[in-house]
């Protein structure tokens with residue numbers, strides 16, 4: 001069975017949604033470890049309550065030593081059986097850019113969720129960017145991680161309408177509900193072997209695969 005490693009930095013609500021989905025729906029992937037770069041991340045408690053092993057690998061002081069930090073991440077993931085071959089790594093609010101070594105090791109096996117419809121509004125504060133731009137529609141994107149920032153192949157997206165009185169906060173809430181729907185589904189599609197990446201595009205096979213929500 002494939003093994004799942006989830007990287008978080010804070011609240012971990014996407015992590016919780018993924019773990020609940022995997023446990024309730026008996027998705028064929030084993031949640032092997034949740035790793036946080038902050039000891040105080042609330043998501044660590046949630047993971048522990050759900051019976052998933054946790055690790056803290058503090059990133060403080062590793063600002064300019066990304067490679068060293070990424071090697072520690074790889075070490076921890078592999079210790080828990082999350083390998084480049086049978087592992088899936090989900091970035092779920094992990095507030096660090098992962099480096100080329102990790103990306104190479106887990107090529108097309110690292111997922112991220114971004115709170116906008118990529119390629120619109122990449123980077124930080126995507127919801128605020130959408131509000132400031134005056135976008136009428138935004139949403140979220142689950143994508144594979146490549147060497148760029150929020151540029152990898154898109155797996156699933158879900159759109160929400162932006163109301164004229166929306167703020168970055170209210171839009172974030174709307175989008176988060178959709179995140180909690182599509183991220184678990186993306187993990188399930190991969191666990192069930194329905195996803196392939198071909199020439200930078202994601203192909204999904206099986207019933208209902210083209211629905212975005």
Ligand code: GRF
Pocket residue numbers: 008010011012013014015092093094113114115176179
């Ligand atoms: C989410 O908005 C996600 O899109 C972004 O970081 C936030 C993480 O929230 N990448 P949570 O920790 O999953 O609650």
